[in-house]
Structure formats: C-alpha cells, structure tokens
Amino acid sequence: MSPLANQEVSPASTTAAAATAPVLSVRNVEKAYNVGRPDEKLAIADVSFDVAKGEFVCVVGPSGAGKTTILRCLSGLLPPTSGEVRFEDARLQDVPDRLSVVFQDYSRSLFPWLTVNKNVAVPLKVAGVGKQEREDRIRTVLHAVGLGDVGTSYPWQLSGGMQQRVAIARALAHQPDMLLMDEPFASVDAQTRFDLEDLILEVRRQLDITVVLVTHDIDEAVYLSDRVVVLSGAPSRIAEIVDVPLGRPRNQLTTRSSETFGRLRSHLMQLVTTA
Amino acid sequence: MPTRAERTGSPVVAAAITPSHQRPARAASRPASSLRRLWSGIWRLWFFAVVLVAWWVLSADSTSTFFPPLRNIVGRLYDLWIAGDARTNAWSSLQHFAIGYALAGLFGVGVGALLWKFARVGRAVSPVLYFVYVIPTAALLPAIMAIMGIGASMQITIIVLAAVWPTMLNTLDGMRGIDPIKLDTARVMHMSALRTVRTVVLPGAMPQIMAGLRHSLQIGVIMMVVSELVASESGIGFFILEAQQRFAITDMWTGIIILALIGSVLTFLFVAVERVVLAWYIGARAVEKKG
Numbered sequence: 001m002s003p004l005a006n007q008e009v010s011p012a013s014t015t016a017a018a019a020t021a022p023v024l025s026v027r028n029v030e031k032a033y034n035v036g037r038p039d040e041k042l043a044i045a046d047v048s049f050d051v052a053k054g055e056f057v058c059v060v061g062p063s064g065a066g067k068t069t070i071l072r073c074l075s076g077l078l079p080p081t082s083g084e085v086r087f088e089d090a091r092l093q094d095v096p097d098r099l100s101v102v103f104q105d106y107s108r109s110l111f112p113w114l115t116v117n118k119n120v121a122v123p124l125k126v127a128g129v130g131k132q133e134r135e136d137r138i139r140t141v142l143h144a145v146g147l148g149d150v151g152t153s154y155p156w157q158l159s160g161g162m163q164q165r166v167a168i169a170r171a172l173a174h175q176p177d178m179l180l181m182d183e184p185f186a187s188v189d190a191q192t193r194f195d196l197e198d199l200i201l202e203v204r205r206q207l208d209i210t211v212v213l214v215t216h217d218i219d220e221a222v223y224l225s226d227r228v229v230v231l232s233g234a235p236s237r238i239a240e241i242v243d244v245p246l247g248r249p250r251n252q253l254t255t256r257s258s259e260t261f262g263r264l265r266s267h268l269m270q271l272v273t274t275a
Numbered sequence: 276m277p278t279r280a281e282r283t284g285s286p287v288v289a290a291a292i293t294p295s296h297q298r299p300a301r302a303a304s305r306p307a308s309s310l311r312r313l314w315s316g317i318w319r320l321w322f323f324a325v326v327l328v329a330w331w332v333l334s335a336d337s338t339s340t341f342f343p344p345l346r347n348i349v350g351r352l353y354d355l356w357i358a359g360d361a362r363t364n365a366w367s368s369l370q371h372f373a374i375g376y377a378l379a380g381l382f383g384v385g386v387g388a389l390l391w392k393f394a395r396v397g398r399a400v401s402p403v404l405y406f407v408y409v410i411p412t413a414a415l416l417p418a419i420m421a422i423m424g425i426g427a428s429m430q431i432t433i434i435v436l437a438a439v440w441p442t443m444l445n446t447l448d449g450m451r452g453i454d455p456i457k458l459d460t461a462r463v464m465h466m467s468a469l470r471t472v473r474t475v476v477l478p479g480a481m482p483q484i485m486a487g488l489r490h491s492l493q494i495g496v497i498m499m500v501v502s503e504l505v506a507s508e509s510g511i512g513f514f515i516l517e518a519q520q521r522f523a524i525t526d527m528w529t530g531i532i533i534l535a536l537i538g539s540v541l542t543f544l545f546v547a548v549e550r551v552v553l554a555w556y557i558g559a560r561a562v563e564k565k566g
Contacts, residue, residue, distance in 0.1 A: 077459055094462075101463045108456040113478040113555040122474060123464045156559040 021089070022050035023178060023210050024074065028083035031069055035081060043069045044080075045235035051212055053177075056204060058221035059214045061231030061239075062272050067214045070236070071182045074212060075101050088177065100171035104183040106163040110155040116142070116166050117151035123174045137173055144203055145169045161192035165199070172203065179204075181213040185220065194252050197224060201250060218268045222261055223250060230271045239271050343525045352529040361514060365533060368499055368510040371427060375434025376495040380488055382435065383442025387484075388472065390443075391450035408444070412437035413501055420506050430502040430510075438495040445487025449480030482556050485549050492545055496538055511537075 031044040043066040051057050061067050072078035074085055076095040085092040087099060095101075100123075103109040111119055117138055124134045142151060145165040155163050164184060171179060181200075185193045197220060204211050215221050221228045222244055230239040246260055255261055331345045355361040390397035390404075412433060419436070423429040453476055461471040477484075503512025515530035550557065 075463065077462060095465065097465065099463075101459075103456050103460065105456065108454050109460045111457070111475065111478070112559050113481070122466075126464050126466055126470065154555055154558060156555075156562050 021053075022086075023053045023055075023088055024051040024212065025086040026050070026074065026083075027086070029070075029073055029080045029085060030082045031066070031073055031078070032081045042235040044073070045237050046083075047231070047236060047238055048083075049229050049238065049241060051178075051210060054208055054210055056201075056211045056213070056224055056226050057229060058225040058227075059212065059229045059231065060216065060218055060221045060268065060272060061236060062233045063216060064234050065231045066234055066236045067216070067231065068182055070231070071101075071180055071212075071214045075099065075180050077101075098177040100174070100176035100179050102164075102167055102171045102179065102181040102184045104186050106155070106160065106167045106187065109167055110163060110170075112154060112156050115152050115154055116147070116158070119155065119166060120170045120173050123170060127174050129174075141169045141173050142166075144172065144206065146199060159192075160188045161196060164188060164196060168196075168200070168203070172207065172209075175207075176209065178210040178212070181211065183215055184213065186215070186217075193220075198252065200224070201248075205249070218265060218272060219256065222246075222264045222268065223252075223255060228264075228268060230268060242268060242271075340522075341524055343528065347525050348528045348532065351525045352532060355526060355529055356533055361529075364509055364511050364514045364530075365537065368503065368512070369537070371430045371502075371510070372434060372495055372499045375431040375499070376438060376492065378431070379435045379438035379491055379495060380442055383439045383487065383491065384446050384484060386439075387443040387446025388450060388476075390447050391476075392468075392472075397447070404443075408440045412498060416502070416505055425506045425508075430499070430507065433502045434495050434498045437498040438491040441490035441494065442484065442487040445483045445490075446480060449483030449487075450476050452483070453479045482553055485553055489545055489549070492541060496534075496541065500534065 026047060026049050029044060029047045030042070032040055032042045034040045047070060049057075059067060059070060069078065073080045074092075076085070076087075076092045076099070087096045090096070111122070114122070120138045120141060121134055124137060129137065138151065142148070145168050147162060147165050147169065150158060150162065150166075155166055158166070164187070168184070184200075185196050188196065200211065200213075201224065203209075211224075213221075213224060225244050228242045228244060230242060231237070232239045242264065244264060246255055246258065246264075327345075334342060334344045335346065337344050356365070390400065415436065416433065419429055419432055423432060457475050457479060458471070461475045466474060499510070500512040500515075503510035504516050507513045511530050511534055515527050515534075518524070518526035518530060
C-alpha cells in the first residue's frame, strides 16, 4: 500500500485534517423531486459524509446517480427532502457566505455582457468591497488562476479553458472557505483539463481552502482527492468512501502511473460499474 | 454542446496552455473592416440612388395630377418644410411620438419584468394580455376618442396602447429565457433581488428587449400618423390628409416623404443605440459564427 517513493514529498494531509471538526457535514440527506405527485422520483436515498477543513473530496458515481443534485443540496441551492447539511456548524438554509460554487458550463455561468474584470468584480461588489481593494483582489485572483492580461476582454473572446479559469477566479474572489465544483472540467479538452486539475490543486494549496468536486471521471477523482465519495446508482446511497493515500504535490505523469493510483482506479471503477 | 475551445480549434487552445501567449481571439483588424464597411455601405445605397434618379427622370414631364414631377415635389418640400412653417407639424408629431414611445418602452419593460417576477400572477394575467394584444389598436380609436376627446393626450394614449405590446411581451419572454444557471450564480453570490435584475436579468434579456423596442418603434410611428389622420388639427398625418382634401397632391407627397425621412432617421438612431447596448451580444454571436 505504499505509493511510489518520489511522490512522498509531503505527508498525506488526510490524517491531520480528520482530527479537526468537519467543515461540511452531510447527515442522511434524502432528496425527492415532485413530492406527492404521480411522477415523484427519489434522486438521493440516503447520503452521509463529512468533509474536514482543507480536505479535497471528490464525489463520483455512475451517470444518473444524482451527482448534480447532491452538489446543489451541499451548496444550499436545493433544500433536501429530509436530513440536513451543516456548514461551519450551522444548518444550511440558503447558500452560505463563505462558500462558492463553480458550475460545469462556464458559458452558462459567466456573464457575457461583462468583461472578465467586471465578472470577477461582481461578488466583490455584492460584498461591498471598495473600489481600490476590488481592483487589487481582481488582479491577485486572476494571477492565481494563471490569467494575465485578459481583464478587459469579454469571456467569449477567450478559449474554453481560459473561460473556466475566469469562472474559478470569480468563485475565489471573495475568499471563500470552501469551493464546490460541479464537473468543472467536463467542457474542456483533455490537455486543458490536466492544466486545470493542476491549477485547482495549486490554488487549494496556496489559499488553503476546502474543495468538494463532483465528477464522473474516476481518474480525475483519484488524482485530485484526499478521499473519494462513491455514490451508488439512483436513488443514490454511499457505495463506499475511499481514502486516497497518494502524496502531494501530485504530478500528472508520475502520480497517474503509480501502482497505488492504478489500484485505486480499478477499485473505484469496479464500485461505479457495479453500483 | 461543443465547447468554444473545440470549435475554435487548436490555436486558441494552445494560447490557454502557454500563459505567455494568452491572446483573446479578437475580430479582424480594424482598417480592413472599416474599408469593407464603407464599400458595403456604398453597395447598399446604389440601388436606392438608381430608383431616385429613375423617379426624377421618368416623372420630369408628368402631367398626371396624382404623380407630379419629383422636381416639383422637392421644390414644394423646400418651400413648405424648410422655408415655410409646415415643420411645426413635424415637431408636433415627433413630440407625441417621443412621449408615447418613451412611455410604451417604460411600461413595456416594467410590466414585462413584473409579470416575470410574479410568475403566478403573470400566468393568470397573460390570457387577458394576449386577448387585448390581438385587438388592432386602430379599432380602439373610436372608443378612445369618445373617452378622451381629441387632443395630445388621446394621441399619446393611442401610441402607448399600440406600441407597448412588443416590448412587454419580448421583455417577459427574454426574462423567462434567462439561463437558470445564471440565476443560480446570482444566488451563490448573494445578490439582492434588485441587483439580480440589474446585473443578470435585464442584461440577459436585453437582446430580446431591444428587438421588442424596435418593433414598438415602428408601431409607434404608424399610430402617430393614424391618430393624426383620424382626429387631429396638427401633425404630419393631418398635413397629408388636409393637402389631399384640398387637392394639393404635390404638398401631400412632401408630407409622405417627410414621414419616410423621419422613419429612416429614427430607425438609424435606434440601430446606433442598439450597436452600443448590445455590443457584447453582437460580438459573441460573431465569435460563435466564426467558430
């Protein structure tokens, strides 16, 4: 069970993180649509898990397993039918202040009528951040996602990968404690996808935020996470929660070719396909 | 949906990978495109010029009462509208139009937004709205004249009643069509209802609102004239009708030409405003087409 030696750069953060109180706590969440109607449909049967501060957790499952529904429940956009979600020790009513969401499709979540700078400025304006500090933060956060000189461009003038970077920058602008991501790299090509995966790992390391990422891509889940929450098919339950004992920082080449990675990958693959 | 990266092909993707080469995919370089625009402007107008010349030449020896020579019409146009005082008619028409159109635009966007915001009420009100919408406003003229009498307020009312619909229904439609992910984004950012409307809903619906306003503009001009033809003692419509009644056919034509000119200028102004307001939309569409 030992990962390759050259990956042991830093000890896995899981053990340290698990000791502190969970920042997000999901307790017996159930979600049904159209309750009381003939077309009532149970999307989530019973899901519970915790996310510790600073942890990177991926949620995977077979297609149609209600992954997006789970994420919407976690973000407070969708109230669960029963059970509860607690964020920073408060029961979730609406979207909490210290939480940000990155949606799958940047072309749908970015505002095409605003320039990149103004897109990133929106959450700061809502929070009442003054003009000078706003400009500083926009510059910092665009720099953090590897975007330099594009502030005055419109999103639709940029490539897909750059647009998703803008969306990530916007989500980070008001310095949230936690980032929820719904298949954030599903709409970009493979190479850009690798870049964005490394970007989000780097951003998380620098800003020390907690990340929960929903994906259908098992390799991606293993590559990114400290733990992977595997959902069963609809209506979803927890199939298994798998620890990922890979060292950090991770590397697209060496991490993905390690023996541990391969073992985790086939284990998860089996879970997802038989779930 | 294919991503933009896929559609635009490798050069842009490469730009995303190598930060030092980050360059937005901009439109074609300026000088070439402005030259092309000039040429397309000329190309668009040549036929118009041919028609004018043909009209001038073919009507030069006309003795018909109804189709006087264009030269005479232009001469009268100068005498009446530029040297003379017929232009007070134009001012009066334009005043009614401006007030009526502004009110129609405000009501249209305002009521449309309310119908969107209070969707349940909107669903109950919609059938009534569509029922009123299909009544040709010209048919309401007698009723409105009976209620309001003859005068500016009646003319403005007619313009508002006719012109409000395209804007209102397009506003409602455009706001209903806002991508739910954008509204989720607004919620995640804790935008207030007012800020959501200002920052997300109104700009998002703006392409359709502008289409509605453009349609309202045309209807507004039509109703401006109609109201003057039926019941008025001033305005371009009144001038045309009055000239026809005293068999001053040449004068009548000058009024019609003035109307055509006013309509063209208003449309031109509208398009100019639209180009500014919807610059992002026009740009995004061009990128999409090119991809």
